[in-house]
Amino acid sequence: MSNIGFRVFEDIERPSTELIQGFAGMQAATVGDCMNKMAAIDSSIQRVNKQNLLGPAYTVKVPSGDNLLIFLAIEKAQPGDILVIDGEGCMDRALVGEVLSKWAQSKKLGGFLIDGCIRDYEILSQMKLPIFAKGRTPNGPYRNGPGEINVPVSIGGKVVCPGDIILGDGDGVIVIKPEEAKELQQKVLELQNREEAILEKIEKGKGLDLNWVYEKLNQEHCEFIKK
Template identity: 30%
Template sequence: MSGVIVTGPPKAAAADVEALAGYGVATVHEAMGRTGLLPARLRPIQQGVRVAGTAVTVLSWPGDNLMIHAAVEQCGAGDILVVTTTSPSTDGMFGELFATALMRRGVRGLVIDAGVRDTAELRALGFPAWSAAVSAQGTVKATGGSVNVPVALGGRLVRPGDVILADDDGVVVIPREKAREAAAASAAREAKEAAARAAFQEGQLGLDRYGLRDRLARLGVTYTSHEEYARDGAGA
């Protein structure tokens, strides 16, 4: 497998990345029309952390982390490293030493559709990671790959410079040219949710706030007392 290392790709504006960092993954995913969500198998190794940054992408051979070493040089402040492999892998391709090098360069975190190791050390360093597996299995450095090319994670395209937002709920990718639009849509959705939250705290039901009683009726869902239900034999 040969490859290419692309230098200086375009990136989302830093101000738009910071705006998106103020919202949760679920909010942004919904605000973008339920698009951009990366596979649910990508789980955080820590809890209570949210990060946003611009993607530096890596396409590697399974069990080979050579291209992660190459990618470190292309990473800078505000980036998030996004790694996938040419076929499924759970090998521990990333650990404490990589995190140390990336933190020195201002990288905000890792998303890897493969395995990580040294998870206790990563948490102690404060370097957040989302991975498909945790495994002590070691890797080699023997095969070429690519850095800063479009990659696919679970059928979802991630391009270098796109915005990656990750928290306890998962990971979402926002196309770099839509970052400002996504931030505005997320703000509107959060305001709508705040109004709903206040209504629920006052005792309003979702059935009424969202007009769902009519939907139940249209679907043929009926109300009946326990006595009627039992008399008809359904509650036996």
Template identity: 35%
Template sequence: MSGVIVTNPPRAAAEDVEALAAFGVATVSEAMGRTGLLGTGLRPIQQGVRVAGTAVTVLSWPGDNLMIHAAVEQCGEGDILVVTTTSPSTDGMFGELFATALQQRGVKGLVIDAGIRDTRELREMDFPAWSRAVSAQGTVKATGGSVNVPVVIGGQVIRPGDVILADDDGVVVVPRERARETAERSGAREAKEAGSRAAFLDGELGLDRYGLRDTLERLGVEYKTYEEYAGEGS
């Protein structure tokens, strides 16, 4: 497998990434029309952490982390390393030594559609990571691949410089051209949710706030007392 290492790709503006960092993955995905989620298979090795950064992408051979080594050189302040493989892999391709090198370069975290190891050390270092698997299985450094090319995870295309946002709920990608618009839409959505939260704290029901009683009626859902319901089966 040959490959390519692309240098200095365009990146989303730092102020737009910072704006998106204020919102959760669910809010951002909803603001984009329920798109951008990288699937349910990527899980955090820590809890209570949210990161946002620009993607440096890696396409590797399964069980081979050579291209992660190559990608470290391409990473800088505010980036998130995004790794996937040419076919499914759960080998532990990334660990504490990689995290040390990336942290020194200002990288905010890792998203890997494969295995990760040294998870205790990564938590102690405060280096957040989301992975497909946790595995102590080691890897080789023998096959070419690519860095900073478009990759696909969970059916979503991630290009270098796109915004990656990750938290306890998962990972979402925001195309770099849509970063500012998505941040604005996310803010509007949070403001709307704040109004609903206040209403629910005041005792209002979602059935009434969202006009869902009419929806139930339109769908033919009926209210019956227990006696009425029980009597139908006798």
């Protein structure tokens, strides 16, 4: 019988580099709009430095305040992989600090997305390795286990599966299913073109077309009252 709760699934299916890079330069907000504004993880998980996330999820599930399996995940992950760590939202102990971050950077991993805390903030905030986390605390973690690698995890209210595409910037993080990525990219490009046209009109002093606003107000029977 499988040892549920203490397992490592070593083989995952990653999206192609071409598919992932199709999102390069796209804003999380624009991508999220094209997903009916339902794809962002909770805003409590924020960018630690100014580096953006883009890559496949390499998931890790650990008990509250314990990082034993994170060591193993860094060892086994491939360049470009983003370690998506379900730390149960624990705010009492840091799961990642300077040592693990610099090790991950030396292995050219794609970054950390942590539903939990980091420490050594002053150093991590200056690193080139993208790091998103829920908070920070000087308290260190336990290293006892158990835990699981490459299973579905919960991050900021969203389910993330191994191989999902993670896109994160200053606004937050979007989770994308690889099988939906190609169609989604086309929708994002179309929306970007429409928004660029709108911005161009604003820059030329032509303002915004608010006909749709007045139509909505009329439908809701909004009153306009003058003295």
